[in-house]
Structure formats: structure tokens, C-alpha cells
Amino acid sequence: MKTEIKGGRAFSYLDVELxxxxxxxxxxxxxxxxxxxxxxxxxxNGGFFPALARHxxxxxxxxxNEFANNTKSTRQITLAQPTPGEIKAIELKGQxxxxxxxxxxxxxEGIKVGVKWAGFVSWLAKEGLxxxxxxxxxxxxxxAFGALLEKQIDGEYIVDTSHLVAYEPTIKLKLQLAxxxxxxxxxxxxxxxxxxxxxxxxxxxxxxxxxAGWINPKLP
Amino acid sequence: xxxNQYHVTLTGKIADATNIEHASAQFARLFKTTPxxxxxxxxxxxxxxxxxxxxxxxxxxxxxLDKLGIGCRIxxxxxxxxxxxxxxxxxSVNNNTSVKKDxxxxxxxxxxxxxxxxxLQFKIEGKPxxxxxxxxxxxxxxxxxxxxxxxxxxxxxxxxxxxxxxLGRFVxxxxxxxxxxxxxxxxxxxxxxxxxxxxxxxxxxxDEVLYLQNSAFVASAMSVNIETKWQGFTKGFFSGENLFLIxxxxxxxxxxxxxxxxxxxxxQDNYVVDTGNIVAFTEHLDYKISKVGGYKxxxxxxxxxxxxxxxxxxxxxxxxxxxxxAWWAHAYRPARSSG
Numbered sequence: 001m002k003t004e005i006k007g008g009r010a011f012s013y014l015d016v017e018l019x020x021x022x023x024x025x026x027x028x029x030x031x032x033x034x035x036x037x038x039x040x041x042x043x044x045n046g047g048f049f050p051a052l053a054r055h056x057x058x059x060x061x062x063x064x065n066e067f068a069n070n071t072k073s074t075r076q077i078t079l080a081q082p083t084p085g086e087i088k089a090i091e092l093k094g095q096x097x098x099x100x101x102x103x104x105x106x107x108x109e110g111i112k113v114g115v116k117w118a119g120f121v122s123w124l125a126k127e128g129l130x131x132x133x134x135x136x137x138x139x140x141x142x143x144a145f146g147a148l149l150e151k152q153i154d155g156e157y158i159v160d161t162s163h164l165v166a167y168e169p170t171i172k173l174k175l176q177l178a179x180x181x182x183x184x185x186x187x188x189x190x191x192x193x194x195x196x197x198x199x200x201x202x203x204x205x206x207x208x209x210x211x212a213g214w215i216n217p218k219l220p
Numbered sequence: 221x222x223x224n225q226y227h228v229t230l231t232g233k234i235a236d237a238t239n240i241e242h243a244s245a246q247f248a249r250l251f252k253t254t255p256x257x258x259x260x261x262x263x264x265x266x267x268x269x270x271x272x273x274x275x276x277x278x279x280x281x282x283x284x285l286d287k288l289g290i291g292c293r294i295x296x297x298x299x300x301x302x303x304x305x306x307x308x309x310x311x312s313v314n315n316n317t318s319v320k321k322d323x324x325x326x327x328x329x330x331x332x333x334x335x336x337x338x339x340l341q342f343k344i345e346g347k348p349x350x351x352x353x354x355x356x357x358x359x360x361x362x363x364x365x366x367x368x369x370x371x372x373x374x375x376x377x378x379x380x381x382x383x384x385x386x387l388g389r390f391v392x393x394x395x396x397x398x399x400x401x402x403x404x405x406x407x408x409x410x411x412x413x414x415x416x417x418x419x420x421x422x423x424x425x426x427d428e429v430l431y432l433q434n435s436a437f438v439a440s441a442m443s444v445n446i447e448t449k450w451q452g453f454t455k456g457f458f459s460g461e462n463l464f465l466i467x468x469x470x471x472x473x474x475x476x477x478x479x480x481x482x483x484x485x486x487x488q489d490n491y492v493v494d495t496g497n498i499v500a501f502t503e504h505l506d507y508k509i510s511k512v513g514g515y516k517x518x519x520x521x522x523x524x525x526x527x528x529x530x531x532x533x534x535x536x537x538x539x540x541x542x543x544x545x546a547w548w549a550h551a552y553r554p555a556r557s558s559g
Binding site: 008009010084085086146147149151155156157158159160163178179192194203205206207209210211212213214215218219220 | 329345346349350351352368369370371372373374375377378379380381399411413414415416417435479542543545546547549550553
């Protein structure tokens, strides 16, 4: 499988070349273009009941799609994410990564995509009730709004709610006020997430709430 | 390892007590060149001055340079190669090429503040589409940040909210609060993400004044004075959201952002900018709002009002207009009856 992330970081998309017999799993609606003779197989996102729970409680899509190349030569598929922003790839060799809802784009065979109860803290932090768990051996593509920055955490660090995209299982999330009561009410920061532990986190350099705060006063 | 595989590299740093003229004169004499060339070489940063010498010679050269107060390092050929490769790699990544080849390599369009920069150390990442600035705050220093723009920070940084935005920002829907972040118990860092998709600029104000469009403020040092200015009806009324401007004055760092990319323009005598595309301009420029053509073109050309700058100074413009975006997006928003 040959893959390439194109389109810069503003409007990244993923170009995939599938060799005969290869398959790739992608988020529902991620396919932008593909060779006509690729086989598409939709399945519930992690089983019937988990998919339902995730769809209605976690705001995830009900289905994920598997594209298989059952022809005798290489075929092409292009995957895109809904948000304007960067796509990143991560190679997993048995380890686990947590993704925020909506961040998952695609993965190779050998990767298991599941969901995990993220807790009310995560929900209050507007990060969703569930987090996506990817693990196994293979490549995962994920993306978000804005550019993606990786940061190595050792100890504690504060991330504004809705800027966190991915984190390793060694990282724990705690919620706290950004400042005192007055500050938290009027600063526009409100609640922030305190990430604790040792591991890598990925943040997005824009947030939907930031975009809304910028454009709402200007809308006609 | 063969013996003559050592490089001597200047670090580009001069000891504090060293007189640069003196050092370059001595350096010129040693390496048989002119003092002018020597001075340039000394100030240029990392540069290899001797290649493939044996260890004894390399150490001898270092000792001489040490006495002159000129910083240098001895590298083996392998180390030097590795560093050169790293340097060219950095260069090629920073080159802002549009197509990234390797899917796993980080895309880093990063601007880092030079080390001799008089203000705070900072790094702007994600340029130009989604610029994000990380500022290193020394202990007990404070940074003013636009409300709700903080994205990441160290846990010991304390936030205070000040009602400083001014009436102008209240009228135009911006937050009237500005947050102050202080590195309370030691140095720390803070990452700031503006709301609008676009670029960010850094300016070091040296007792200068800069006018910013109302939503362009990102952050500034405490020593920079941020106030809103009513532009008056003749200058402001027709420019929509720019009815108020932010006046930044004093000495220190200032960061501002745009919607779209930022273009810096040196105005010599006259320059016309659409009112929606102005991000910032320097104080000594005079400007007036006018229409492009006659009244017919005012209503039908789609250009409306423009800002005519005159004088000598700098204007920063953004490559997209917010109003244009708002109207474009508005057409697709679900209708909702008000009240």
C-alpha cells in the first residue's frame, strides 16, 4: 500500500494506492474519489449495540467503511476529512492511542478501532462522552481542525478544552477552572483540561468554539 | 578513525568581554584575510573554518580562538556531516513547499524568534493557514492575551481577567476582556490559538504605535499599551467592523492575526486597500475612506469603500475578507426566525 498525505495542512487529504488484495478502513463519508471497481463493505462501527450507543451518545457515525481491492492490479482511493485541517499518520506497533470523537479518518488492516467511555469530565470539557481507541499493528490516519502539533508531556500541562485531539493511554485528563471564578466566567476560557502523566499528546491549533467566537459577531 | 578527520566550526558566538573589532583583526591575521571578511565570518553563525585537520591541530586552533574569545567547536567529520544534513533538512521543510512527500514526516512551517531578539522567545507553528504561537515566559513576567485564545499552557501559569477591551470591542461583539497570564513560580510557556483561520505576525514595538483592526489582536507584552480608538464617523463609519481600531503603543512584543494569509506592504506614497482587508498599519500613515469610482460603481462593482493610505509606512493586509466569508457562509445557514 502506498499512501501520501497531500493538500498541505489546510485541506489535507489522503491518497492511497491499494495493491491487489489490500484493504483500508475509513470513516463513513471519508471517501472522496476512488477507482470504480473497489469493493465497499459497510459495517457497524464496532458492532451493532456499541455502534448505536456511540452514534446516539457520542455523536459518532453509525457505520465505517472498508474498501477492498479484489482486482488484479493496483487501484486508487482518496480520503478526506470533513474539517478544514491537517491529517497525520501514526504507526502503531502494538500500542494504543486515544482519539477524540471525529478525529479518526482511516486505518490499515491490523488496527482495531473501538470506543471507550471517556467519563463525564471529558463530556464537560466538550470532548465527548466517548473516546476512540485505536490499537494493533498498522497505520492510523487522524485529523482535526487546524494544524496538528505534537507535544511530549512529562508531568502536568494545561490544554484548553476542545484543542486536544489525541493522547497516549499513559495520559490522564482532569478538568479544572481556568482561573478564579470571575476569570473563568469572563475570560472566555472557562474550563480547561489538565493533562497528567508521561506521554505524547496532539493538539489542534484551531477550535470550533474559537471559530464561532470569531465569526458570530460578523454574521449578517 | 583516521587522524585528519576533524573540523573546526565557529559557533557564531563571541564572548561578552570580547571586542568584535579586535577579535576580527586578530582572526584576519591568523587566517590571512581582511578584517571585514573576518568580521562577517564571525557574525555569520555556525561556519566551518578548518576541514580535515588532525586532532592536535584542531585543538591548537581552538586554544587560539578561545584566547580571542571566539566560540568554536571541534567536530569529527561524521558529526559535521550529520549536522549539515540536519540543517538542510530544516531548510527544506521550512521552504513551505505545498506537497509533502512522506506521510509520516511532520509538516513544520515554523517561525522561531531569533535568539538575539530583544523581546520574549516564541515560536509560531502551523504557518500560514493555522498559525499558533508558543511564547516562553520568564519567571514573573506577564503576557496579555485575547480572551479565549489560550490553547495550552504550563500548570503554574496564572490567569487574571481584566476589563480592558474597551467599549469599542463591546459594540463590535468582541470580548471586552483581556486575559493576563503570569508565569508565577518560574518560567513557563503558553500556546495561543486565535479563532480565525489564518496567519499570525509578530512585531517588536520600539516606542512605536501600530493600529490593529478590531479582531486582529492576539497577544502582547505587558509593556505594550492596548486601547481601542474610535475612528470618528468620517474615517470609521463606512468601514464596517473597523469602526474602532486597536491602538498598540509602547515597547515590547505584539502578535496579531489575520483571516487568510498576511501580506506586508511598504507604502511609499499612496496605496489603496479594501476596508475589509486591513489588518494593521503604522502610525505615520494617513488614511481616508473613500469609494473606488463613482456612485454607480459604489453600488454595483462590489468594491464599496476602500481605504486610501498616504505617507510612508507599513500596511499589513489579509488575503481574505471576513465580511465576504460571512456573506458566503450566511447563504447556507439554516434559517431561524428571530424572536
